[in-house]
Amino acid sequence: MKTSDKKKDPMQWQNEVKRVAAGIRKRVLDHTIRNNGGYLSQACSSAEMLATLYVKVMDLGKIDTPLVPKPFPGVPGPGNPHYFTGASFNGPGKDRDRFFLSPAQYALVLYATLIETGRMAEEGLLQFNKDGSSVEMIGAEHSPGMESMTGSLGQGISQAAGTALARKRNKEKGRVVLFMSDGEFQIGQTWEALQSMSHHMLDNMIIYVDVNGFQCDGKMCNVMDIEPLDKRLEAFGARVFRVNGHDIKRLAEVGELTPDGRPIVVLCDTDAARGLEVLKSRAPKMHYVRFTSAEEKGLYMEALAELTGSAAPLTLPSPSRGEGKGEKAKPGPEIVTRVHAKNLVRWAADKPKVLVLSADLTSSTEIDLFRDTYPDRFLSMGIAEQNMLSFAGGLAREGFIPFVHTFAVFIYRRAYDQIAMSVAYSNQRVRMIGFLPGITTPGGATHQAIEDIAIMRSLPNMTVLECGDATEVETVLDVMEKINGPVYVRMLRGEMPRLFDRSE
Structure with missing residues (x-):
């Protein structure tokens, strides 16, 4: 006005x-x-x-x-006068x-x-x-x-x-x-x-x-x-x-x-x-x-x-999926869903020292099933990733194995100093599970984890693991268990293909 x-x-x-x-x-x-x-x-x-x-x-x-x-307009910088x-x-x-x-x-x-x-x-x-x-x-x-x-x-x-x-x-x-x-x-x-x-x-x-x-x-x-x-x-x-x-x-x-x-x-x-x-x-x-x-x-x-004030509900066109063309779908790999959610609950059943920490993304990082199954081992930390990482470092010093869950960018960008000083330097067994790695998110630049591998690899004692399919999501917890130090995982969520056999 x-x-x-x-x-x-x-x-x-x-x-x-x-x-x-x-x-x-x-x-x-x-x-x-x-x-x-x-x-x-x-x-x-x-x-x-x-x-x-x-x-x-x-x-x-x-x-x-x-x-x-x-x-x-492209990323701002001296070479982009049209930004x-x-x-x-x-x-x-x-x-x-x-x-x-x-x-x-x-x-x-x-x-x-x-x-x-x-x-x-x-x-x-x-x-x-x-x-x-x-x-x-x-x-x-x-x-x-x-x-x-x-x-x-x-x-x-x-x-x-x-x-x-x-x-x-x-x-x-x-x-x-x-x-x-x-x-x-x-x-x-x-x-x-x-x-x-x-x-x-x-x-x-x-x-x-x-x-x-x-x-x-x-x-x-x-x-x-x-x-x-x-x-x-x-x-x-x-x-x-x-x-x-x-x-x-x-x-x-x-x-x-x-x-x-x-x-x-x-x-x-x-x-x-x-x-x-x-x-x-x-x-x-x-x-x-x-x-x-x-x-x-x-x-x-x-x-x-x-x-x-319309007399009838809004009518929306249905998206075309190519039906009616007589084409048969080509067979593809098995598609499974919420693999980490189910695997973590099963894997942690006999591991009372495993604690799961959430920064207000419980469902989005597939730990809602863990929360409901083991409520006494689930810690809600709010939107406070820096505190969550140092908090996890303190838990690890006392013999617990904290699994920190959030989007990848909110681990390594928001809490880098806390990871370096509270976790990595002192070689604490903190497991950082980062979701939406790379450009797999629709959230744009603020949510795209494109520097995480370089940054996390630069830290002392840090192990970086990448999950490529459902089988690797199912086995990554066993791999982490053998590592005596901090681990950062680029995790998949939702629907994903099974590309590898567990025996491979």
């Missing part, structure tokens, strides 16, 4: 916020149905927050015609507000917000997560509406704080507005950033936090509790307000406060299924929706029809 428009009849901006919020939910629901999955609960919980920020709170530059996202960030979708202006999205998995919700507010062309969403597109599933700094790499959680607040201090030194009038998720308050860097924000009196910075109470592994209070979050933030010197995240008037009021030397943090208590009753049946697994049957998908199609 134009700066001048914000001073008009309050009902005008409130009606616009409601329209945008409703549009965000419908657009993300439609996209989730069409793509058989998506970050849907994030749209339900944050729709009013992002709509209020873009319509009322933030002073952004004007965009006359919705922008069509450009293709991925760009997604900041242009927030408009020009040196003294305007700057917006940072910290939880980059909310990118789809941000794209929907940009479309509903006339900043991004609707057809841009057709580029979502396509090869060569800047419209990534896990938003990157070249993605629409973004200007920094925040897909590895907890880094957005520090980058935003650095920008806020720089803007003060440059005597720029605009604020830095940061959107965060509640799960990020399990991360140590978040609190390091907060203490620096208070120390440097960054009152030109305001943070809106989506406190929906859920994370990848379920309810936050069960994974790693962060409450009382308001009291903790106040102890770090922040100016804290706790509001109903769906109350647009209150969301707007706290965004117009006069600075007093302290950074503002707005804790927005939200409903992860707001406006979509069918989503509640998935609780507490709300992080990502992936349909498991045509019946389940049909329920969401009916919900979309109800939201759009």
Whole structure:
């Protein structure tokens, strides 16, 4: 909304916020149905927050015609003069507000917000997560509406704080507005950033936090509790307000406060299924929706029809699979699924010293079956990989055999120093199981483990193992057991072929 428009009849901006919020939910629901999955609960919980920020709170530059996202410009560097960030979708202006999205998995919700507010062309969403597109599933700094790499959680607040201090030194009038998720308050860097924000009196910075109470592994209070979050933030010197995240008037009021030397943090208590009753049946697994049957998908199609006022559910074309051509499928290797999940439970049955550690990716790293079978040997560590690796080092010193599970990038990138000092140097028997190695992830640059072999091989005492098929996943635990030192495994998950016989 134009700066001048914000001073008009309050009902005008409130009606616009409601329209945008409703549009965000419908657009993300439609996209989730069409793509058989998506970050849907994030749209339900944050729709009013992002709509209020873009319509009322933030002073952004004007965009006359919705922008069509450009293709991925390549990696930034001195040899790439054509590189760009997604900041242009927030408009020009040196003294305007700057917006940072910290939880980059909310990118789809941000794209929907940009479309509903006339900043991004609707057809841009057709580029979502396509090869060569800047419209990534896990938003990157070249993605629409973004200007920094925040897909590895907890880094957005520090980058935003650095920008806020720089803007003060440059005597720029605009604020830095940061959107965060509640799960990020399990991360140590978040609190390091907060203490620096208070120390440097960054009152030109305001943070809106989506406190929906859920994370990848379920309810936050069960994974790693962060409450009382308001009291903790106040102890770090922040100016804290706790509001109903769906109350647009209150969301707007706290965004117009006069600075007093302290950074503002707005804790927005939200409903992860707001406006979509069918989503509640998935609780507490709300992080990502992936349909498991045509019946389940049909329920969401009916919900979309109800939201759009259509007389019938949305009809979607079925993808072509080449049926009816009289072609017989060629025989291939045996395909098996969740091999590590079943193998780990079986292998660890008579090994009471084996403990499994999870960093909020329990199902995604196939240790949910271990958790359910041996709950006393499962340790939920929250989104805190650095602590998890040093914690594992301490366990190993006392004779336990910790198996650390997370995505590969979050092992070697986020916790390199902890691995080097707490695990590798002292030759501790810590087993690091890294999933989605190489470019096997759709999560983009922040989730692609392409340097892990080189980095992990450089550490003292480290053994690096690579699994190539189901048989190697089944046998890798036996191989690790014989190694008296730290081991890093590039692990496969989900469906995989059996290429080798166990006797080979």
